[in-house]
Amino acid sequence: MSGRRRMRILFLIPSLEVGGAETQLVHAANGLAARGHEVSVAVHYPGGALERRLENVRVIQLHKAGRWDLPFFSFRLVRAVRSFGPDAVCSFLGTPNILAAALRPLLRPARIVWSVRSSDMDLSRYGWASRLGAWLEIRLSPLADRIMVNSQAGKGHALSRGMDGSNMLVVPNGFDVDRFAPDPEAGRALRRELRVPGNAFLVGLVARLDPMKDHGTFFKAAELAAQQDETLRFACVGDGPLREELAECGPALALGERLIWAGPRADMPAVYNALDLCCLSSMTEGFPNVLGEAMACGTPCVTTDVGDAAHLVGDCGLVVPPRSPEALARGMLDMTARIRAGQAGDPRARIVERFSLSRMFESIESLLSKVLR
Incomplete structure (x- = not known):
């Protein structure tokens, strides 16, 4: 950590079931913890298979009961954030992004950093809840202190939808070349x-x-x-x-x-x-x-x-x-x-x-x- 500030970082994601965004979060959490930062991951739904891959990272289980479990779930989330006292709350995917922005006054002084992982989604193939979530994400995007996008295409699509681009940066995914290797x-x-x-x-x-x-x-x-x-x-x-x-x-x-x-x-x-x-x-x-x-x-x-x-x-x-x-x-x-x-x-x-x-x-x-x- 010589010359670098030690940060307290809380990642927020629906679950750690196997998936692309979930895998990248696990990589990021482990990597930042290995670099000397204090890292926790809060999950809406516990028990995902990727939880076992976290190393020196605490998992906070928020036990969301379902789509409409918002008041009590939000209370548990705010309580977890205040208990950990992070410098930054890094939310992954739409619902966590919306929650982090909507609850921003209650999460301060933590900074809110969104992670946007999709590009050019055809929302007509999904239900009304997904379309409503996409609309809310656009409207709340100015409340994020930074928006991290994993692709140039994703950035272009987000901007075309009306997402705030003043604090948007592209951070490409990384790959574990020790685990994924010729065999x-x-x-x-x-x-x-x-x-x-x-x-x-x-x-x-x-x-x-x-x-x-x-x-x-x-x-x-x-x-x-x-x-x-x-x-x-x-x-x-x-x-x-x-x-x-x-x-x-x-x-x-x-x-x-x-x-x-x-x-x-x-x-x-x-x-x-x-x-x-x-x-x-x-x-x-x-x-x-x-x-x-x-x-x-x-x-x-x-x-x-x-x-x-x-x-x-x-x-x-x-x-x-x-x-x-x-x-x-x-x-x-x-x-x-x-x-x-x-x-x-x-x-x-x-x-x-x-x-x-x-x-x-x-x-x-x-x-x-x-x-x-």
């Missing part, structure tokens, strides 16, 4: 478990089963690509609200046994090492963690042109328009040919050099230090 043996073991044929070229979609991930486009692209290359196999990894709907459409696919439903997995480094190519078919993203994690494991990617995906993959992947199965199929086939020819670049080197966790920690620490001056 051929782990990849081979998982391929055996999933019964992937030895000569197969495995293309994977690692994504929450959510409308914005656009699994339909991936499946249609897979059918088109499979007609051109009989060695291709496809894996769908993840869980989410569309699980039953996607399971019902499975029998209608022409892929048959060439499509593997892997479900949710805890061993994500092994998943990325098992894939020959990682695919992202999303309609919208901010800064896609899946691409960075796959690349850190040495796995090339093909992605739709959403959020900062193109900036992330650089020349180590291919970028195609969203919602176009034909373009995605061509991208799969072109990238497969590049990989087989040894012309896919060095995905891991790009992540290590440009998107390390240490760089993210330094950026967040600098942002918080400036807010507290």
